[in-house]
Amino acid sequence: MTIFVTGHSIISAIGTKTAEVHQNLKSEISGIKSMTVDGIGECNLALVSTTNEELKEKYTIKGDYSRTALLGIASLKNLINNCSLNSNKSLKTGFISGTSVGGIDATEQEYLKHLRGQEYNKEQFLNHSSGTVTDQIARETFPFDITNTISTACSSASNAILLAAKMMRMGLIDRAVVGGSDSLSNFTINGFKSLMIYDQNLCCPFDKNRKGLNLGEGAGYLLLETEKSITQTQNQPLALLSGWCNASDAYHQTASSPSGEGAQLAMQGALKMAQLKAEDISYINAHGTGTQNNDLSESTAIKAVFGNSTPDFSSTKSYTGHTLAASGGIESGIAIMALNKGCLYPNLHFKTKIKETGLTPILTYSEGKAMQHILSNAFGFGGNSTSLIFSKI
Amino acid sequence: MRALGIKFANSISCQNTFNQVGFFDKLNKLDTNSEALVPNYKNLFQPSQLRRMSPILKAGLSLAISCKKACRAPFDSIIIGTGLGCLTDTGKFLQNINLKTGDSLSPTSFIQSTHNTIAGQISILLNNKGYNMTHSQNNLSFEMSLLDAMTEINEGKRSILVGGIDEAHPFLEEIKNRVVTKTYPNTLSAAFFVLDKADHQQTVQIKSVYTDFSSDSINPFIERVCKEGNIDFNQIDLVLHSGINSTLVAQHARSMNYLDYTGYNLSSSALATHFAYDFLKHNPNKTALIINHLCTSKSAIFIETNDQA
Numbered sequence: 084m085t086i087f088v089t090g091h092s093i094i095s096a097i098g099t100k101t102a103e104v105h106q107n108l109k110s111e112i113s114g115i116k117s118m119t120v121d122g123i124g125e126c127n128l129a130l131v132s133t134t135n136e137e138l139k140e141k142y143t144i145k146g147d148y149s150r151t152a153l154l155g156i157a158s159l160k161n162l163i164n165n166c167s168l169n170s171n172k173s174l175k176t177g178f179i180s181g182t183s184v185g186g187i188d189a190t191e192q193e194y195l196k197h198l199r200g201q202e203y204n205k206e207q208f209l210n211h212s213s214g215t216v217t218d219q220i221a222r223e224t225f226p227f228d229i230t231n232t233i234s235t236a237c238s239s240a241s242n243a244i245l246l247a248a249k250m251m252r253m254g255l256i257d258r259a260v261v262g263g264s265d266s267l268s269n270f271t272i273n274g275f276k277s278l279m280i281y282d283q284n285l286c287c288p289f290d291k292n293r294k295g296l297n298l299g300e301g302a303g304y305l306l307l308e309t310e311k312s313i314t315q316t317q318n319q320p321l322a323l324l325s326g327w328c329n330a331s332d333a334y335h336q337t338a339s340s341p342s343g344e345g346a347q348l349a350m351q352g353a354l355k356m357a358q359l360k361a362e363d364i365s366y367i368n369a370h371g372t373g374t375q376n377n378d379l380s381e382s383t384a385i386k387a388v389f390g391n392s393t394p395d396f397s398s399t400k401s402y403t404g405h406t407l408a409a410s411g412g413i414e415s416g417i418a419i420m421a422l423n424k425g426c427l428y429p430n431l432h433f434k435t436k437i438k439e440t441g442l443t444p445i446l447t448y449s450e451g452k453a454m455q456h457i458l459s460n461a462f463g464f465g466g467n468s469t470s471l472i473f474s475k476i
Numbered sequence: 477m478r479a480l481g482i483k484f485a486n487s488i489s490c491q492n493t494f495n496q497v498g499f500f501d502k503l504n505k506l507d508t509n510s511e512a513l514v515p516n517y518k519n520l521f522q523p524s525q526l527r528r529m530s531p532i533l534k535a536g537l538s539l540a541i542s543c544k545k546a547c548r549a550p551f552d553s554i555i556i557g558t559g560l561g562c563l564t565d566t567g568k569f570l571q572n573i574n575l576k577t578g579d580s581l582s583p584t585s586f587i588q589s590t591h592n593t594i595a596g597q598i599s600i601l602l603n604n605k606g607y608n609m610t611h612s613q614n615n616l617s618f619e620m621s622l623l624d625a626m627t628e629i630n631e632g633k634r635s636i637l638v639g640g641i642d643e644a645h646p647f648l649e650e651i652k653n654r655v656v657t658k659t660y661p662n663t664l665s666a667a668f669f670v671l672d673k674a675d676h677q678q679t680v681q682i683k684s685v686y687t688d689f690s691s692d693s694i695n696p697f698i699e700r701v702c703k704e705g706n707i708d709f710n711q712i713d714l715v716l717h718s719g720i721n722s723t724l725v726a727q728h729a730r731s732m733n734y735l736d737y738t739g740y741n742l743s744s745s746a747l748a749t750h751f752a753y754d755f756l757k758h759n760p761n762k763t764a765l766i767i768n769h770l771c772t773s774k775s776a777i778f779i780e781t782n783d784q785a
Contacts, residue, residue, distance in 0.1 A: 274583070465592045
């Protein structure tokens with residue numbers, strides 16, 4: 084079965100329109116900024132510049148939702164504006180969304196008040212669960228036939244994409260909006276602080292002297308359709324989703340194995356499904372968080388899979404920050420832009436190769452490369468490793 | 477839809493279900509003080525491990541171990557459904573943030589707070605490098621895991637571990653009447669299943685799973701899924717439901733509000749599925765239906781025995 088990508092949308096620190104995201108990637112303008120966070124101090128974050136109130140007004144949202152839901156609704160409304168997603172009784176439409184912490188940005192302050200014995204708003208906890216965030220996004224946007232939430236930390240959106248593909252192959256759905264949304268919360272900012280993996284400066288993925296990651300927030304979704312669906316919707320395909328694989332590193336809850344075994348299995352599995360050889364891949368949008376552990380492990384895995392002819396690769400987290408559960412949705416959108424424009428997006432702040440692997444990511448923007456197949460990686464806590472392959476129509 | 481054969485099932489709950497068979501007729505209604513009857517975890521884990529493990533993690537890992545023992549072949553896929561995830565560790569980390577002085581904050585509860593801690597830790601414990609997924613769709617988290625298991629079978633996978641798991645938390649009592657229901661005790665429950673392609677030697681199989689996300693009432697939903705499954709509702713031998721107000725269900729000869737026996741949590745339909753499995757295992761040629769309408773969304777799981785057990 085052929086699975087078409089017929090639309091995508093990105094809400095991130097480098098833009099809320101795909102043209103804007105492309106322009107910022109091209110011009111090497113990062114969305115990561117230094118700011119002061121309560122109880123944390125100076126911290127580099129990639130925030131979506133639109134406030135909750137502005138999102139509600141701009142996208143005519145009436146409900147009192149978490150920021151995770153608001154970012155998701157905004158992204159879906161943009162997606163629906165860009166391509167045809169009309170109600171059609173003969174097409175089963177799914178919505179599968181990834182999130183790591185759901186609506187905790189709305190509930191954490193109320194819980195802290197409860198801990199301190201202060202008055203707090205119990206109603207707010209209706210916004211907490213991950214599934215409710217997905218339901219709220221659905222309620223505000225489209226009468227989906229089936230709604231589901233994936234929560235596998237930083238690989239959530241990529242897993243939402245592959246689950247929809249499997250459901251299409253089984254005939255459960257004909258088209259689906261897939262991706263993820265995550266907003267920044269004190270919970271998450273403190274969590275990654277406790278892991279001591281922040282770069283106090285701007286992150287520099289795949290650099291020998293990398294210190295860690297910068298967190299980001301956002302939402303990114305694709306519209307996937309089967310052949311049956313596009314003959315009815317007449318949507319123009321942008322790319323094919325030709326391969327996918329999820330595998331487990333089975334090594335440590337938060338650290339990747341030195342050989343990147345989960346990553347290797349995911350990349351090899353996706354290549355096998357797409358019936359491609361390693362040399363068929365034109366570009367890898369790497370997970371590349373900028374932590375010591377991820378970038379060494381991912382580089383080692385890339386070398387194991389691709390040998391000495393490593394394809395062009397870069398991490399766009401040096402622009403968007405690490406948007407956690409949304410990253411697979413945002414970066415799949417970026418991969419599809421690269422595929423269609425034949426462009427290579429640079430990896431910012433890279434200076435020195437990692438000694439063990441000696442890989443150099445893309446350092447300057449270029450256009451006009453003939454690209455057939457792009458690989459997108461996303462790895463999460465629990466060793467959850469996912470690779471997707473998008474191919475040219 | 478692809479039927480799923482149940483090779484093995486086990487659960488931890490407020491009933492005596494862990495490592496038990498033939499318990500269906502001995503189920504007791506819970507009261508407000510009911511607590512989960514947990515196995516002696518000291519037999520399974522080192523004290524140093526146990527100190528760090530939350531109740532949901534202890535239950536999930538114990539059940540995964542028991543499933544692995546019962547079906548030695550490695551699992552091709554590990555799929556967990558959890559409505560609220562690791563609440564104890566989430567609460568603990570928020571408490572740590574609240575009490576934090578200076579710069580240091582222990583990462584342990586943050587690391588263990590993500591919803592996929594259970595599935596991830598199972599993969600590490602069993603050294604399993606296969607497909608690993610966590611679904612968190614409120615009351616339908618377990619049902620979504622079953623649908624995922626069907627897609628895995630459709631992709632050629634053979635042995636799938638599926639678990640539905642949620643834990644209780646004192647704070648849920650605080651917000652009772654708002655977010656969660658008034659009537660039933662908040663409970664920890666976890667039910668795990670080893671599933672495969674339902675070939676002929678299977679005695680009990682999950683025939684089909686239906687979901688509905690509309691705000692339609694429950695009776696038309698029940699009528700629709702029975703029609704699609706070609707089943708006469710009144711001929712179903714056991715109907716387990718989440719305390720729904722339905723004339724159809726009320727008139728059924730053998731229907732049971734499973735929440736009276738499972739207590740309240742977003743994965744209670746997984747435990748009800750274990751109840752139904754236990755009933756069917758000892759009553760060949762029968763059919764059971766689980767109707768889950770705990771939140772706005774609803775689901776129906778059809779389970780049946782075909783062969784003489």
